[in-house]
Amino acid sequence: MSRAFLGLPGPPPRAPRDTGYLRGQRPFPSAAHAALEDSQQRRNLGKATGTIRDKRARMVEEVPDWERLRSAGAAIKADALARLPELLERFESAVTERGGVVHWARDAVEANEIVTRLVADRGADEVLKVKSMATQEIGLNEHLAAEGISAVETDLAELIVQLGGDRPSHILVPAIHRNRAEIRDIFLREMPGVDPDLDDDPRSLAEQARKYLRAKFMDARVAVSGANFGIADTGTLSVVESEGNGRMCLTMPETLVTVMGIEKLVPSFADLEVFLQLLPRSSTGERMNPYTSMWTGVTAGDGPREFHLVLLDNGRSATLADGVGREALRCIRCSACLNVCPVYERTGGKAYGSTYPGPIGAVLTPQLAGMHETRDDPNASLPYASSLCGACYDVCPVKIDIPSLLVELRHQHVERSRYTAEAAMMRAASLAMSSATRFTKAQRASRLGRVLGGSDGRITALPPPFAAWTSARDLPVPPRETFREWWESEQGRAAMARARREAERGEW
Amino acid sequence: MRVALFATCLGDSLFPEAVKATAILLTRLGQEVVFPPGQTCCGQMHVNTGYQADALPLVRNYAADFADESIDAVVAPSGSCVGSVRHQHGTVAEHHGTPALRERAGRAGGKTYELAEFLVDVLGVTDVGAYFPHRVTYHPTCHSLRMLRVGDKPLRLLRQVRALDLVTLPEAEQCCGFGGTFALKNSETSTAMLADKMRNITATDAEFCCAGDSSCLMHIGGGLSRLRTGVGTVHLAQILASTEQHVLAEPEVIV
Ligand code: SF4
Numbered sequence: 116m117s118r119a120f121l122g123l124p125g126p127p128p129r130a131p132r133d134t135g136y137l138r139g140q141r142p143f144p145s146a147a148h149a150a151l152e153d154s155q156q157r158r159n160l161g162k163a164t165g166t167i168r169d170k171r172a173r174m175v176e177e178v179p180d181w182e183r184l185r186s187a188g189a190a191i192k193a194d195a196l197a198r199l200p201e202l203l204e205r206f207e208s209a210v211t212e213r214g215g216v217v218h219w220a221r222d223a224v225e226a227n228e229i230v231t232r233l234v235a236d237r238g239a240d241e242v243l244k245v246k247s248m249a250t251q252e253i254g255l256n257e258h259l260a261a262e263g264i265s266a267v268e269t270d271l272a273e274l275i276v277q278l279g280g281d282r283p284s285h286i287l288v289p290a291i292h293r294n295r296a297e298i299r300d301i302f303l304r305e306m307p308g309v310d311p312d313l314d315d316d317p318r319s320l321a322e323q324a325r326k327y328l329r330a331k332f333m334d335a336r337v338a339v340s341g342a343n344f345g346i347a348d349t350g351t352l353s354v355v356e357s358e359g360n361g362r363m364c365l366t367m368p369e370t371l372v373t374v375m376g377i378e379k380l381v382p383s384f385a386d387l388e389v390f391l392q393l394l395p396r397s398s399t400g401e402r403m404n405p406y407t408s409m410w411t412g413v414t415a416g417d418g419p420r421e422f423h424l425v426l427l428d429n430g431r432s433a434t435l436a437d438g439v440g441r442e443a444l445r446c447i448r449c450s451a452c453l454n455v456c457p458v459y460e461r462t463g464g465k466a467y468g469s470t471y472p473g474p475i476g477a478v479l480t481p482q483l484a485g486m487h488e489t490r491d492d493p494n495a496s497l498p499y500a501s502s503l504c505g506a507c508y509d510v511c512p513v514k515i516d517i518p519s520l521l522v523e524l525r526h527q528h529v530e531r532s533r534y535t536a537e538a539a540m541m542r543a544a545s546l547a548m549s550s551a552t553r554f555t556k557a558q559r560a561s562r563l564g565r566v567l568g569g570s571d572g573r574i575t576a577l578p579p580p581f582a583a584w585t586s587a588r589d590l591p592v593p594p595r596e597t598f599r600e601w602w603e604s605e606q607g608r609a610a611m612a613r614a615r616r617e618a619e620r621g622e623w
Numbered sequence: 624m625r626v627a628l629f630a631t632c633l634g635d636s637l638f639p640e641a642v643k644a645t646a647i648l649l650t651r652l653g654q655e656v657v658f659p660p661g662q663t664c665c666g667q668m669h670v671n672t673g674y675q676a677d678a679l680p681l682v683r684n685y686a687a688d689f690a691d692e693s694i695d696a697v698v699a700p701s702g703s704c705v706g707s708v709r710h711q712h713g714t715v716a717e718h719h720g721t722p723a724l725r726e727r728a729g730r731a732g733g734k735t736y737e738l739a740e741f742l743v744d745v746l747g748v749t750d751v752g753a754y755f756p757h758r759v760t761y762h763p764t765c766h767s768l769r770m771l772r773v774g775d776k777p778l779r780l781l782r783q784v785r786a787l788d789l790v791t792l793p794e795a796e797q798c799c800g801f802g803g804t805f806a807l808k809n810s811e812t813s814t815a816m817l818a819d820k821m822r823n824i825t826a827t828d829a830e831f832c833c834a835g836d837s838s839c840l841m842h843i844g845g846g847l848s849r850l851r852t853g854v855g856t857v858h859l860a861q862i863l864a865s866t867e868q869h870v871l872a873e874p875e876v877i878v
Contacts, residue, residue, distance in 0.1 A: 502802025505769035525673030549680035583810035588845030614650035
């Protein structure tokens with residue numbers, strides 16, 4: 116396979132348009148419209164994000180050197196990204212030396228083909244899946260299905276999504292938008308061999324899923340996983356999880372295929388120390404995650420007999436080529452930024468139309484897949500899906516300055532867009548405000564807006580685009596007098612003189 | 624100290640009472656307050672909406688007005704405008720301007736303070752002798768909270784205000800949903816956020832919601848007004864400038 120992303124002439128390609136899940140059907144505001152009206156989802160999300168937010172805050176609070184850990188995490192990732200080509204080659208030889216086979220996939224299409232061929236060559240028509248963002252990103256399950264191979268998700272939440280014929284809406288908890296009554300219904304409807312008397316007690320639901328999956332684990336010959344970390348020095352891969360189903364997949368089948376985004380690399384084994392502290396506290400709000408699996412190549416008599424590693428680019432080199440935007444590649448997919456995001460909390464993940472929702476999705480998706488690929492590309496709306504409140508930056512364990520990245524992507528979008536009415540308005544505002552003379556003229560003109568207000572000085576309806584404001588909010592009419600007019604006025608001078616006298620007399 | 628007042632474009636044009644209060648308060652605290660008349664706007668809206676190049680003349684204008692050595696400090700009654708001056712002007716100057724502008728923008732930005740910061744950190748006061756006989760809840764705006772790290776400084780100032788009944792706002796640190804052009808481009812999501820903010824405000828039974836930024840107050844106040852909640856908004860500066868002798872002009876409420 117090609118390794119073209121190392122030293123390709125011209126800019127590296129973005130992820131392909133028609134394969135995988137890095138682009139929604141419609142722009143964010145219209146996708147959000149439907150989500151905002153889903154009362155059940157609003158409540159499920161509000162409760163779930165609120166709980167996990169509090170748990171995370173408690174767990175982080177008790178670590179005295181949390182800020183230094185964050186800085187260390189950011190620095191290790193930044194360093195790895197800065198010398199990625201070199202580390203990838205080292206990684207490849209370490210994996211190969213230990214009996215693994217490395218495949219390079221330029222994009223989703225190539226990665227899907229590689230995995231499908233590996234599975235088909237082994238005569239399997241079913242694969243077990245470990246929860247993985249990379250395989251979702253490339254649409255692997257759908258591709259396998261088209262080739263007659265069924266993929267069984269073994270992560271409980273992922274299984275719920277899969278059985279429900281649904282899309283994931285959260286990085287960590289793909290079924291966060293479902294409550295337990297809905298989950299019971301999905302199991303009753305879709306799970307082969309389900310107990311017809313199943314109740315919605317979380318324990319019963321988990322037990323039911325366990326029974327179903329156990330049978331699958333015993334028979335499976337091929338498993339497909341992602342990776343949380345790859346260690347360049349040793350060729351070791353790691354998956355971090357809560358349920359143990361991942362470990363079953365990583366150890367029981369004869370063949371293991373891992374699809375890993377090239378940005379998951381860290382230089383050395385010791386670096387894991389930092390991330391294994393940062394990740395569980397940030398993602399599930401736990402001191403330590405129950406299962407951390409690590410494997411290096413193959414080991415005779417233990418675990419899979421064959422190990423294949425697919426290294427996935429799919430727009431990552433293009434992202435890396437952007438000096439500002441590359442910061443997004445530090446992401447360790449903890450989902451803390453989703454859980455604190457006021458936009459995500461209300462719209463849910465599906466409105467982002469991508470495998471990566473929430474604040475990180477809003478900066479990663481347009482970079483991996485582009486935002487100028489089609490006319491009115493839905494991805495171009497993602498950088499605007501934020502009030503820039505900054506809560507995401509505060510919690511990010513690798514200190515990705517998401518608000519600044521959003522602003523940078525808005526800038527890039529504007530630079531590449533045709534001249535719009537908005538641009539004309541911005542240009543006019545810039546001109547009016549670049550000199551005080553013009554500014555005061557504009558102020559005087561805007562005072563005409565006083566006529567828009569009713570007798571109570573309240574403006575309740577404005578023309579577009581400001582109608583979007585008055586759809587839910589009033590606006591006061593402009594005051595009779597601006598501040599600078601007051602400052603120059605008799606009254607203003609008198610008020611300031613009085614304040615000076617009060618200062619002299621220490622009267623306050 | 625010679626303190627230059629940065630009124631901000633919104634404060635100057637739409638919400639002058641907060642700026643007047645800032646001028647009076649700082650003067651009363653013994654500062655020599657000046658108002659450089661060339662000032663206009665920080666350019667935050669342009670930068671945050673993606674129009675960095677159009678922000679350049681505004682960054683240049685700000686530096687021209689405030690970098691001057693005769694000015695010891697610049698104070699603005701707005702967390703987000705100060706955030707923009709301190710955190711964005713450098714970037715705009717670097718991408719679109721000259722090294723000289725970058726240097727001047729850095730100098731102007733380095734001495735620009737949000738009001739509560741200036742009072743507590745620079746002047747070292749928390750009791751400014753204010754009197755405000757109302758029940759008030761305080762909303763910490765996102766940029767003062769997370770960009771400027773103003774922390775509890777506004778609350779420390781409010782706790783010293785005579786006759787003020789200060790009540791804690793539940794989920795105070797959640798964004799009100801304004802976000803500049805976000806309120807227009809994603810109006811429905813913005814409104815959903817505003818609805819939760821208003822629910823928390825009305826739950827406090829406060830007469831006024833106070834904040835250190837007229838833009839967020841315009842958003843919150845606009846919603847409170849639309850629903851006829853009877854709850855008003857008031858800028859922190861207006862409360863702090865209000866005394867028993869001179870109860871300041873009516874808070875900017877549209878109830
Ligand atoms: S951007 Fe940061 S907070 Fe968000 S998922 Fe990635 S690592 Fe976690």
